[in-house]
Amino acid sequence: MKPSLIIDHSFGEAYAKRLGVAPWRGNLPGPKLEEWRFTPLRSLAKIAFTPATDDVSVDAVPRAVPLIAGAVRLVLVNGAYRKDLSSADPGKGVELSHGKVAAKDGSSLVALNAAYAPSSLALHVAGAAKKIVHIVSISAAGSEPTALHPRITVTAEAGSSVTLVESHVGLPGETYFSNPVASITVGEGATVRRYVSVDEDSAAFHLATSLVKVAGGGTYEAFHLGLGGALTRQEIRVALTGENANVRLNGAYALSGASHHDFTTVMDHIVPNCASSQVFKGVVDGESHGVYQGRIHVARDAQKTDARQVHKALFLARGPAIDCKPELEIYADDVQCAHGAATGEIDPDHLFYLAARGIDAETARSLLVEGFLADAVNEISAEPVREQFAADIARWLKARQ
C-alpha cells in the first residue's frame, strides 16, 4: 500500500457526465508523493473545474503567439484540433491524424488526460520533414474555472527527422488548468527536435507530462521554456531504449510575482553506450518559486553511459525560493555521470563594468540575465526558434521592469 496520496479534486462523476464519458477514478498526486513534495497542488484542488468545451469562441490565434519563420501551424483550442486556424498542409514528411487516446498506465495526471482528452493530435513522421511544425495550444476558459487535457502524439519513423515547436498560451479570463500530455517516439536513427514554450496566464495551472522513448541511434533534442502561470510543472520522462541514443534535454525558466515553476526530469538509461545531457537555468524574482528535480537512472546493463545534468538559478530578489534535487541512481560500474547545481545573484562587478560603459542599471541587469540563461538557450540548434525564445525571454524582462 502506498501512503495516502489523495487530495480532493473535482474530476469525478459530475465532470465526466458533462463530457458524456466514463469517469476517471484516480486521484491527483498529493504532497506525500516524493516527486510532488516541492509542488503541492492544494491551491489547484480547491477549485471546482468544469470541462473545457469546444463551443468557446476563439476565432484567431492570439497575437502574442510568435510566427516562426518557415513553420506550419497546427492549432489546438482547449485540446481540440482547429482545422480552421491551422495551416492547410503539415508539410512534406509529416502526416496528421486524430485518434482516441488509449488509457494506459502512467502517472495519475496522464491517466486523467487519457480519461478526458478530446482526441489526440497525432503526427507521423517519415523521412525528413521539410518544415518546422508549430503546435499552438490555446487555453480558453469560459465563465467558470476550466480544465483541459491536450494530447499530442509524435511518432518519428526510423531515419526520419522533424523539428517541433509547442507554444502553450492562455486567453485572459477565468482561471484554467491545462493538463497536456505528449508522447514522443523517436525511431532508430531518427532525430526529433522539440521546443516547448509555456507562457500561461498569471492565474493558470499547467501540469505537463512528456513521455519520450528514444530508440537506438536516435537523437532527441528538447528545450522547455517556462515564463509564468500561477503554477507550472513540466515533467519530462525520457527512456533511452536502444544503444547509441543521444538525448539533449535543456530548459530555462524566468519567474516573477508568485509564480511557481517545476521542472521534473527522469532520464532512464536502460542499454549501453547512450549519452544524455541536461542544462537547466532559472531566474527568479518577486516571491516566486523554482523547482528542479532531475533523476538519472542507469540500469546495470547500461555500461558506457555518459549522463550529465546541471541546474543553475539566479536570484533577482531576496523573496524567491529554489528547490533543487539531483538524484543519481547508478547501477552500472563503467559510466560517466556528472551533476552540478548552483545558485547566485548578479555580480556587482559585472554591473559596474556595464555601468562604466554607460549602460543603465535596468538594461545592465537584463543583459546579465539574458547572458545567464544563454548557455541553456544556446543549446537550441534550430536558429529561428533560438531567436524566438531569446526574444520571449527579453519580453519577460521588459515586462518585469
Added chain:
Amino acid sequence: MALLEIKNLHASVAGKEILKGITLALEPGEVHAIMGPNGTGKSTLSNVIAGREGYEVTKGEVYLDGKDVLDMAADERARAGIFLAFQYPVEIPGVTTSAFLKTALNAKRRAAGQPEIDAMDFLKLVKAKTAVLGMPYDMIKRPLNVGFSGGEKKRAEVLQMTMLEPRVAILDETDSGLDIDALKVVSEGVNSLRSPERAFLVITHYQRLLDYIVPDHVHVLANGRIAASGGKELALELEAEGYAKYLNTAA
C-alpha cells in the same frame, strides 16, 4: 576650464583612507601619466572617478566640464564622457561582445538624443575598429572577455574606448600583460583618439608605455598623494631610480 578637475580628493575603502588629497587638472588635449608603486591607490583613484561603489569619498570634488561628477551614478558618468579602461576587465559569460558593444553605444547615442545605430553601420564600425587594433573581427561573437588572454582583454578595452569616443579616458595599467607588439598596437589605438577635445589619464607601472603614448605631464602617486609632478623626463628618472625616494619622503 579644465576638462577633468580633481580637487583635494580624499577617499577610503573599508574604513581605510587610501587617497589623501589628490589635486589634478586635465586640460583638453592633454595626456597625464600617473606612476607609482603597487598598492599606492592608482586603481582606487580611477574607480572613484568612474563611480564604483564601495569607495567613500570623504572630502574633495571632481568636475567634468564643470559638472559635479561625484553626484552622478557610474552609468551617468560614462554617458557624460568618462571612460575607464579596467586593469582587470571582468569576464561576463553569455553576453556576447557584440551585444554589449551595441548596448553601450546605443546608451550613449540615446543620451545624446541620437537614434539607435543601424545594424549594418554597427558591423561596419566594429569591422573598421577591430582592424585598426589587429583583432579578429570574429571576436565580437564571443562572450565578453571570456577566455580572452590578458592581451586580448586589454585590446578589447581599447576597442570599447575607440567605439565610445569618451571625453576623458582613464587607462588603468592597460600596458600590463602586453607584449611589445601588442603594446604598440594598443598605443596606436590610444594615439588615434588623441584630440584637442579629449584628455587621457594614463596609469602605468612602467615607463615603457610612455615611449609610445607620450605624456604632457607625469605625476608620481605615493602613499595616496601626488608626491611629484613633471614632464615626460620624470618617467625616465623613475625608471632609473625607482620610487624609494618618494616613499621615504612621504613616510
